[in-house]
Amino acid sequence: MSSICSRCNKQIQPKDMVVVCSGICKGKYHTSCVDLSHQNYTAIKECGNIKYFCNGSLSILDFCMNMQREMNALKDLMNQKLIEFQKVISTNSYTNLVAKRRSYAEVTEDVVVIKPKTNQESSLTKSELRKQLNPSALEVGITGMKSVKDGGRVA
Numbered sequence: 001m002s003s004i005c006s007r008c009n010k011q012i013q014p015k016d017m018v019v020v021c022s023g024i025c026k027g028k029y030h031t032s033c034v035d036l037s038h039q040n041y042t043a044i045k046e047c048g049n050i051k052y053f054c055n056g057s058l059s060i061l062d063f064c065m066n067m068q069r070e071m072n073a074l075k076d077l078m079n080q081k082l083i084e085f086q087k088v089i090s091t092n093s094y095t096n097l098v099a100k101r102r103s104y105a106e107v108t109e110d111v112v113v114i115k116p117k118t119n120q121e122s123s124l125t126k127s128e129l130r131k132q133l134n135p136s137a138l139e140v141g142i143t144g145m146k147s148v149k150d151g152g153r154v155a
């Protein structure tokens with residue numbers, strides 16, 4: 001079966017020195033058409049580990065390798081983001097509040113939670129606080145009192 005050089009499109013004769021591209025095109029080339037030296041031609045013929053790639057296939061190979069590198073970088077980034085996201089999920093106070101795994105006092109940060117030693121009316125806690133803390137002397141004021149699980153909440 002005769003074949004044609006992928007560069008010059010001429011018939012390949014039995015006496016011609018020809019290389020076969022190991023890349024995607026699988027084309028056959030006259031060594032003279034691809035500027036392959038006789039030394040390199042001999043090396044390719046004699047050593048199975050040395051492959052010939054035409055310029056077109058080489059640039060496609062390059063493109064694929066770059067793509068693979070980018071995909072790997074993207075995969076690493078996604079994994080990193082996933083780990084960060086999992087950290088956020090496991091430490092986010094909102095999630096814990098929703099999950100009701102922690103008490104109100106543990107998940108709130110901007111309020112002071114007063115927990116009386118014994119159960120008592122929140123109005124009593126409030127009046128006791130006013131007596132002992134003197135809110136007008138503090139930078140924070142008692143603007144609200146709410147009966148919650150852990151005691152009175154001062155906001």
Ligand SMILES: [Zn+2]
Pocket residue numbers: 005006007008009010029030033
């Ligand atoms: Zn040719």
Ligand SMILES: [Zn+2]
Pocket residue numbers: 021022023024025026027053054055056057058
């Ligand atoms: Zn090729």
